[in-house]
Amino acid sequence: MIIVLRPNIDENSVEYRRVMDYLHNKPKIKTRLHKEVGAHQTLMEIYLIGDTAGLDKAEVESLAAVERAVRIMDEYRIIGRHQDDTRSTGFEYNGVIFDQNTLNVFAGLCAVDTPENVETMMRALKENGQVCTRMGAYKPRTNPYAFQGLGKACLPWVFELAGKYGIKVIAMEITHDSHVDEVRQALEKTGNPTGVMLQIGTRNTQNFELLKMVGRQKEFPVLLKRGFGITLVESLNAAEYLASEGNHKIIFALRGMKTNLGDPHRNFTDFAHVPVVKRLTRMPVCVDPSHSVGTRERDPEGILDVMHVAAQGVIAGANMLLVDFHPVPAKAMVDGPQALLLKELPYFLEDVNIAREAFEKRGILLKKFRTD
Ligand code: PEP
Ligand code: MN
Numbered sequence: 001m002i003i004v005l006r007p008n009i010d011e012n013s014v015e016y017r018r019v020m021d022y023l024h025n026k027p028k029i030k031t032r033l034h035k036e037v038g039a040h041q042t043l044m045e046i047y048l049i050g051d052t053a054g055l056d057k058a059e060v061e062s063l064a065a066v067e068r069a070v071r072i073m074d075e076y077r078i079i080g081r082h083q084d085d086t087r088s089t090g091f092e093y094n095g096v097i098f099d100q101n102t103l104n105v106f107a108g109l110c111a112v113d114t115p116e117n118v119e120t121m122m123r124a125l126k127e128n129g130q131v132c133t134r135m136g137a138y139k140p141r142t143n144p145y146a147f148q149g150l151g152k153a154c155l156p157w158v159f160e161l162a163g164k165y166g167i168k169v170i171a172m173e174i175t176h177d178s179h180v181d182e183v184r185q186a187l188e189k190t191g192n193p194t195g196v197m198l199q200i201g202t203r204n205t206q207n208f209e210l211l212k213m214v215g216r217q218k219e220f221p222v223l224l225k226r227g228f229g230i231t232l233v234e235s236l237n238a239a240e241y242l243a244s245e246g247n248h249k250i251i252f253a254l255r256g257m258k259t260n261l262g263d264p265h266r267n268f269t270d271f272a273h274v275p276v277v278k279r280l281t282r283m284p285v286c287v288d289p290s291h292s293v294g295t296r297e298r299d300p301e302g303i304l305d306v307m308h309v310a311a312q313g314v315i316a317g318a319n320m321l322l323v324d325f326h327p328v329p330a331k332a333m334v335d336g337p338q339a340l341l342l343k344e345l346p347y348f349l350e351d352v353n354i355a356r357e358a359f360e361k362r363g364i365l366l367k368k369f370r371t372d
Contacts (some may be wrong), residue, residue: 001048001052001055001057001060001069001070001071001072002045002046002047002048002069002070002072002082003019003045003046003048003060003066003068003069003070004043004045004066004067004068004069004070004087005019005043005044005045005046005065005066005067006065006066006067007041007042007043007067008041008042009042009044009065011044013065015063015064015065016065018063018064018065019046019063019065019066022060022063023046023048026054026055027051028050028051029048029049029050029051029052029055030048030049030050031046031047031048031049032046032047032049033045033046033047034046034047034246034248036091036248038091038092039092047077047078052071055069057069057071070082070084070085070087071083071084075233076236076237076239076240076280076281077240077244078240078243078244078248079236079239079240079243079248079250079281079282079283080240080280080281080282081279081280081281081282085282087282089101089282089283089284090102090282090283090284090319091221091248091249093169093195093197093221093249094168094169094194094195095131095168096131096132096168096169096195098221098249098251098284098319098320099284099319100278100282100283100284100285100317100319101319102284102319103314103318103319103320103321103352103356104132104169104319104320104321105130105132105320105321105323105349105352106132106133106134106169106171106286106320106321106322106323107125107130107133107134107321107323107325107340107345107348108121108125108133108134108135108170108171108323108324108325109121109133109134109135109136109324109325109326109332110134110136110139110290110324110326110332110334110335110338110339111136111137111139111147111149111150111332111333111334111335112135112136112137112149112150112154112158113150113331113332113333115157115161116327117326117327117328118135118157118158118161119161119164119165120327120342121133121325121326121327121342122161122162122164122165122167123165124325124342124345125165125167125345126165126166126167128345128346128349130167130349131166131167131168131169132167132168132169132170132171133162133167133169133170133171134170134171134172134199134322134323134324135158135162135170135171135172136149136172136173136334137149137150137151137152137154137155137158137172137173138151138172138173138174138175138176138179139173139334140173140175140201140203140204141334146334147333147334149334151182152179152182152186155182155183155186155187156186156189156190158170159186159187159190159193159194160190160193162193162194163190163191163193163194164193167194168194168195169194169195169196169197170194170195170196170197171196171197171199171223171322172196172197172198172199173198173199173200173201174198174199174200174214175201175204175210176210177209177210177213180198180213180214180217180220183196183198183220184219195220196220197220197221197222197223197251198214198220198221198222198223199222199223199224199225200214200222200223200224200225201225202225202226202227202228202255202291203228205224205225205226205227205230205234205235205238206227206230206234206238208238208241211238211241211242211245212241212245214242214245214247215241215242215243215244215245215246215247216245216246216247217247218246218247218249220249221247221249221250221251222242222247222249222250222251223250223251223253223286223320223322224238224239224242224250224251224252224253225253225255225288226252226253226254226255226257226270226273228255228256228257228258228267229257229258232273232276232277235252236252236277236280236281239252239281239283250283251283251284251285251286251319251320252277252281252283252284252285252286253285253286253287253288253320253322254270254271254273254274254277254285254286254287254288254292254313255267255270255287255288255291255292255322256268256269256270256288256291256292256293257270264295264297265292265293265294265295265305266291266292266293266294266295266338267291267292267293267294268292269289269292269293269309269312270292271287271292271309271312271313271316271318272316274287274313274316274317274318275316275317278317284319284320285317285318285319285320286318286319286320286321286322287309287310287313287314287318287320287321287322288321288322288323289306289307289309289310289313289321289323290306290322290323290324290335290338290339290340291324291335291338292309293305293306293309293338294335294337294338295337295338296329296337296338296339296340304340306323306338306340307348307351310323310348310351310352310355311351311352311354311355312355314352314355314356314359315355315356315358315359315362316359317359321352323340323348324338324339324340325339325340325341325342325344325345326339326340326341326342327341327342329341
């Protein structure tokens with residue numbers, strides 16, 4: 001069972017003590033407090049571990065400090081959407097709201113290469129009203145001799161350029177514990193001009209020690225990519241690893257599955273799972289059309305497959321898009337063949353808006369016709 005306390009309850013208040021006394025008097029029940037300090041309010045949840053079957057939900061809810069109690073299933077205890085679980089989803093980070101109702105676009109470079117390309121990208125984002133981007137500094141590569149990313153050396157100037165162009169959140173993959181410290185130190189050194197969402201890539205979805213370590217820090221939110229060769233359940237359990245260590249600010253990304261059945265695309269697009277993840281969990285869902293499709297192929301009308309797939313994710317209710325752009329794709333160090341051009345950015349964003357409007361209209365249509 002999870003007990004959700006009323007917002008801004010003080011841990012020294014009589015009401016709070018009463019809840020704790022009530023629980024401590026119950027045999028075989030342990031409590032674990034989760035506190036989320038937001039810009040506007042502090043939210044607290046008490047996780048009950050042990051023999052909770054005998055607890056009276058109504059009695060718990062009658063305590064003054066309690067907003068509601070939620071009975072949880074065994075699976076996805078923290079990230080899960082349990083029966084009658086109306087708790088709000090998502091979080092705010094650096095002024096940007098991420099939840100199952102919003103949509104944020106992270107267009108940017110697969111891999112950071114030169115300051116000129118980063119600045120050109122950031123400028124284009126600002127000109128198009130964007131406050132989020134993707135910038136890979138640590139690149140997990142199949143070939144050990146391939147470009148591995150500029151690493152910590154590029155962080156200060158990437159963060160400074162982000163600040164210059166009003167970028168609030170950068171999705172950045174990390175592949176090792178030490179990268180989190182490097183990101184934190186570079187942000188501090190440059191005066192925190194931007195924010196970072198730590199990305200755990202598809203090759204690390206089940207790197208449990210990395211998940212635990214990233215889950216233990218609460219400063220940065222986490223973008224977890226689905227493992228490209230494991231089941232959805234296995235990938236959702238990876239998200240639960242992060243949450244079980246204390247970090248609940250998690251976005252789950254679909255990025256395509258590895259199988260030749262998806263040929264000629266690089267991966268087999270799995271965006272039909274957008275509503276599934278939203279139903280099973282309270283995490284916002286991201287789609288990555290670039291790593292799914294992997295090329296700049298077009299349909300006979302001329303629409304890029306990457307744009308089609310992005311639209312398919314958005315029309316199904318995706319909350320975030322992670323998409324590769326590059327000022328000169330032919331010169332990109334990583335994934336140039338799938339990158340969109342900067343002149344395509346306004347077109348891409350407009351196309352995404354069309355898909356989003358269609359998704360919203362589908363919601364209105366449902367309200368009119370739903371009978372169950
Ligand atoms: C990426 O987003 O740059 C990336 C490497 O993605 P994935 O982990 O999905 O392959
Ligand atoms: Mn890539």
